[in-house]
Amino acid sequence: MMKNIRFSRKQLCIPYALFLICFVVLPLAVIVYYAFSDGSGRFTLANLLNFFTNGNTIGTLCYSLVIAAVVTLVCLLVAYPVAYVLARSSLKRGPVILMLFILPMWINFTLRVTALKEILTVLEGNLSLHPFLNTVIAMTYDYLPFMILPLYTTLLQLDESLLEAAADLGAGPAAVFSRVTLPLSMPGIISGITMTFLPAMTNYVILDMIYNSTYIMGSLIGSYFNIYDWNNGSMISLILFGVICIVTLITGRGDQNNAENRGAIL
Amino acid sequence: MTAEKKTEKDFLGRGSRGHRKTLLSARAAGMLAAVLALAAVPVPAVCSGNMALTASAASGSEVVQTSSGTADKTKASDGGAGSGQASAGTEKVTLRIANWEEYIDEGDWDEEEAIDLDDENSTVILGENSMIEDFENWYLENYGVEVNVEYSTFGSNEDLYNQLTLGNDFDLVCPSEYMFMKLIAENRLQPLSDSFFDEDTEFNYYVRGVSDYIRNIYDSNTINGEPWSRYAAGYMWGTTGIVYNPEEISEEEASHWAILADPKYKGQVTIKDNVRDSYFAALGILNEEELLDPEILNAQDRLERITETMNRTDEETVAAAEEILKQMKENAYSFESDSGKADMVTGKVLANYQWSGDAVYTLDQAEIDDYYLAYAVPEESTNIWFDGWVMLKDGIAGDAAKQQAAEAFINFMSRPDNVVRNMYYIGYTSVIAGGDSDIIYAYADWCYGAEEDAEDTIEYPVGFFFSGDNTDSDYVITAEADQVNRQLFAQYPPQDVLERAVVMQYFDQENNQRINQMWVNVRCFNLASLSWQDWAKIGAGVVVVLAAVVLFLKRDDILRKR
Numbered sequence: 001m002m003k004n005i006r007f008s009r010k011q012l013c014i015p016y017a018l019f020l021i022c023f024v025v026l027p028l029a030v031i032v033y034y035a036f037s038d039g040s041g042r043f044t045l046a047n048l049l050n051f052f053t054n055g056n057t058i059g060t061l062c063y064s065l066v067i068a069a070v071v072t073l074v075c076l077l078v079a080y081p082v083a084y085v086l087a088r089s090s091l092k093r094g095p096v097i098l099m100l101f102i103l104p105m106w107i108n109f110t111l112r113v114t115a116l117k118e119i120l121t122v123l124e125g126n127l128s129l130h131p132f133l134n135t136v137i138a139m140t141y142d143y144l145p146f147m148i149l150p151l152y153t154t155l156l157q158l159d160e161s162l163l164e165a166a167a168d169l170g171a172g173p174a175a176v177f178s179r180v181t182l183p184l185s186m187p188g189i190i191s192g193i194t195m196t197f198l199p200a201m202t203n204y205v206i207l208d209m210i211y212n213s214t215y216i217m218g219s220l221i222g223s224y225f226n227i228y229d230w231n232n233g234s235m236i237s238l239i240l241f242g243v244i245c246i247v248t249l250i251t252g253r254g255d256q257n258n259a260e261n262r263g264a265i266l
Numbered sequence: 267m268t269a270e271k272k273t274e275k276d277f278l279g280r281g282s283r284g285h286r287k288t289l290l291s292a293r294a295a296g297m298l299a300a301v302l303a304l305a306a307v308p309v310p311a312v313c314s315g316n317m318a319l320t321a322s323a324a325s326g327s328e329v330v331q332t333s334s335g336t337a338d339k340t341k342a343s344d345g346g347a348g349s350g351q352a353s354a355g356t357e358k359v360t361l362r363i364a365n366w367e368e369y370i371d372e373g374d375w376d377e378e379e380a381i382d383l384d385d386e387n388s389t390v391i392l393g394e395n396s397m398i399e400d401f402e403n404w405y406l407e408n409y410g411v412e413v414n415v416e417y418s419t420f421g422s423n424e425d426l427y428n429q430l431t432l433g434n435d436f437d438l439v440c441p442s443e444y445m446f447m448k449l450i451a452e453n454r455l456q457p458l459s460d461s462f463f464d465e466d467t468e469f470n471y472y473v474r475g476v477s478d479y480i481r482n483i484y485d486s487n488t489i490n491g492e493p494w495s496r497y498a499a500g501y502m503w504g505t506t507g508i509v510y511n512p513e514e515i516s517e518e519e520a521s522h523w524a525i526l527a528d529p530k531y532k533g534q535v536t537i538k539d540n541v542r543d544s545y546f547a548a549l550g551i552l553n554e555e556e557l558l559d560p561e562i563l564n565a566q567d568r569l570e571r572i573t574e575t576m577n578r579t580d581e582e583t584v585a586a587a588e589e590i591l592k593q594m595k596e597n598a599y600s601f602e603s604d605s606g607k608a609d610m611v612t613g614k615v616l617a618n619y620q621w622s623g624d625a626v627y628t629l630d631q632a633e634i635d636d637y638y639l640a641y642a643v644p645e646e647s648t649n650i651w652f653d654g655w656v657m658l659k660d661g662i663a664g665d666a667a668k669q670q671a672a673e674a675f676i677n678f679m680s681r682p683d684n685v686v687r688n689m690y691y692i693g694y695t696s697v698i699a700g701g702d703s704d705i706i707y708a709y710a711d712w713c714y715g716a717e718e719d720a721e722d723t724i725e726y727p728v729g730f731f732f733s734g735d736n737t738d739s740d741y742v743i744t745a746e747a748d749q750v751n752r753q754l755f756a757q758y759p760p761q762d763v764l765e766r767a768v769v770m771q772y773f774d775q776e777n778n779q780r781i782n783q784m785w786v787n788v789r790c791f792n793l794a795s796l797s798w799q800d801w802a803k804i805g806a807g808v809v810v811v812l813a814a815v816v817l818f819l820k821r822d823d824i825l826r827k828r
Contacts, residue, residue: 055792056790057790058793059790060790062791062793063791066804126534127599128533129533208539211600211601211602213598214789214791215789215791223782223785224786226422226424227541227778227782229782
């Protein structure tokens, strides 16, 4: 009987493959089609040229990248010490404190940003005076848990004896940190960066809610679809997709290198 | 109108009605508590029950009490009242309707919310069931055909258009005038049938009830030589203007589009996050001198001339508007599509670019907290807008039974008691004046008529809308004096406002592209706008990051040296 209901590996993958085809591959194909055609369906490269010859789209790309980079950097600088303390110190209540950092994730982010908006209004008086700063604060607030969690997990797995060995061999605390802890926590840093940087580039809802009236990539794409210009909208989506692929590749390579490093150390 | 009624209405806030969800989320934000916000999310209740009208009902209305639910088909077709219209067989009809969110009475009113109009027939209006359910019952009863309404909503005209482009999803939709103009131009709409315009047919509430003022606009505006009214039946209408706090901003200041770009109110005004409304405001600022030129103000053909001015889309105008919009962007608190009302009510901003219906809502909400705002319509010009019902050619597809149901739906929505229910629930102004029924005027009077003992009152004529003659003494509301720039003014603008109320045409392909490109230019970050100080800051940031990276890579050397 048991034999009859066994599935091969291939069969087990079918549901996911179907999902992938329906909701990833096909839509992507449609986007590619629109990106390289004009209103009447003829092949054209005009949309691509449009993107790179237009100061607006380039400016928006830069603006998005800068926001994403600043948010990621701030998240990293805030999250690393926290994760380090939580993971390395012998705090009895470590997991509880960690929970406190993760807790906001249980609440829908629009509610969180709405609340944050009120706090910022109290602090700044008028939200419209510092749109960039507010965006960075709101996004940092939103993505911090995504940075803390991977860092915490990696730091928790760090073998205490490695640190002791380094200290025994004469390394000062700074050297122990920079030559053992930091390299070994690289996988956590990289997955943290991936999880913050990519959504930060496109999450225009936060910008809208916090009254930053400058477009980022997400809102720029939306604006083209709003005016029924699906071709240019698709092209910008495709370019954004390309940018994301590049970022993932770079971080992925870093991850691999690091895996080798770790092997060398161990 | 008695004191109890007024308080009741104010408290329930249904005066504005429709936008309850927005209101709640705005309040919750004020409380800073996500938990409270969660608790405040309203649970839409579906109620079943009987017809809305409780008392002796609208004059000439054939209110029928039906038991809700499924009457079997044979019985239904037998029992069909003599409507005089050909019943299109006993097949069940499916009618797919798309309307704006929160733009129809969803029923479920509390008993205390019943509107006691106190007119001759002592009409009491109460929304018990949703309008859709009531329509299904009414249609079955009077046409003997079972109709199943699939009701969906959309958030913007553009969303609707995209959906229409993607597939044949709807039979009857309610876009704004520029969108149905576009749809007419693209030959995608089904003309209304001749029988729809027959005033002698009992159920033709629309053609009998629509205000002459609105009828005239629908007849005189044309697309490719065809009047709007061939395809579209009006639903709601209004103007655009400025909601402002009269303690901080004078009426004079609020009555010019220039306030939206005035550095004096930097960070204190909101503008609309859509290109048409913002472009209109920019044109108002750009052409201020011309529009206020005494020669034009006193011209016989003033409306035609300012309509021409406010519909300019040539390159030069668009380029100039772009500069003004950039100033507005710098100056504004936010570009908003929904949040502006809450920001106005909570006092975060002093002035707010609004559609009249939302202005009424904002004023009502503020009033609950004893905060009194006002509404002004710029002296230069205002954009008069309409939402109207249109049938889609693809959807109806020649199906006479379906078309009959669609037109019956429009008529049902135009039945005076239903008009009042919708107006009460959503807060906008219907295009229906009532025809031979006085219910709608009675409702306006119920809303805005002053107490008998009120001291400071004014006589506010609304005849232009109800009878086509503004001097008609039958249609003068005795209102409290401040209503002259508050809700009454927003819902039924006086004649001088209508003399500068311009219909904004839809943009054709070429103009659309140009104006949208202009909008993208305004909203996008432009590298050229950075000053050298900004570049210096960016440079410094990059240097710091690079230094950190170098330090990290060279850490071994550095540490060894130590």
